[in-house]
Amino acid sequence: MAVMHHEPDHQQIPVTTLPVEWHVASVIVHTQPAALAAIEQWLRELPQHWPDETLKCAEIHAQSDQGKLVLVLESTDAQAILDVIDQTSAHPGVVNAALVYHEVIPPEEQPQ
Numbered sequence: 050m051a052v053m054h055h056e057p058d059h060q061q062i063p064v065t066t067l068p069v070e071w072h073v074a075s076v077i078v079h080t081q082p083a084a085l086a087a088i089e090q091w092l093r094e095l096p097q098h099w100p101d102e103t104l105k106c107a108e109i110h111a112q113s114d115q116g117k118l119v120l121v122l123e124s125t126d127a128q129a130i131l132d133v134i135d136q137t138s139a140h141p142g143v144v145n146a147a148l149v150y151h152e153v154i155p156p157e158e159q160p161q
Contacts, residue, residue: 069125071159075150076134080116084142091140092120095133103129116144127153 080088095107106123120137124130130151137146 069156070127071154071156072122072124072127072130073150073152073154074122074124074130074148075110076120076122076137076146077149078118078120078137078146079144080118081142081144082114082116085112085114085116085118088140088142089118092118092137099129101129104133107133120146127151 078088078092089109089112092107092109096104103126104122104124106121108121109118110121111119122130122133130148134146134148137143
């Protein structure tokens with residue numbers, strides 16, 4: 050008599066990512082006017098060089114010849130926003146970087 054083995058059917062459970070909050074922040078960056086162009090370039094390239102993928106966007110929305118920039122950041126992590134502010138404040142040629150706006154958009158309010 051042959052023994053039959055029944056293997057249970059294994060259903061694949063779809064792997065989904067957990068919904069994440071979306072952080073939008075505005076930062077005023079005051080630079081030495083002579084350093085403005087170099088700092089502007091450095092800020093624009095930040096997301097490409099970020100150690101993880103939490104920093105999604107760094108855009109300069111306004112600037113003045115006196116060395117002031119309005120930087121808008123988008124991230125999936127509040128800590129990344131704080132780290133950008135800290136790194137910017139410590140960057141050569143930066144006088145000050147200050148958070149002026151921070152919004153958290155929960156997953157259910159994000160556009161599909």
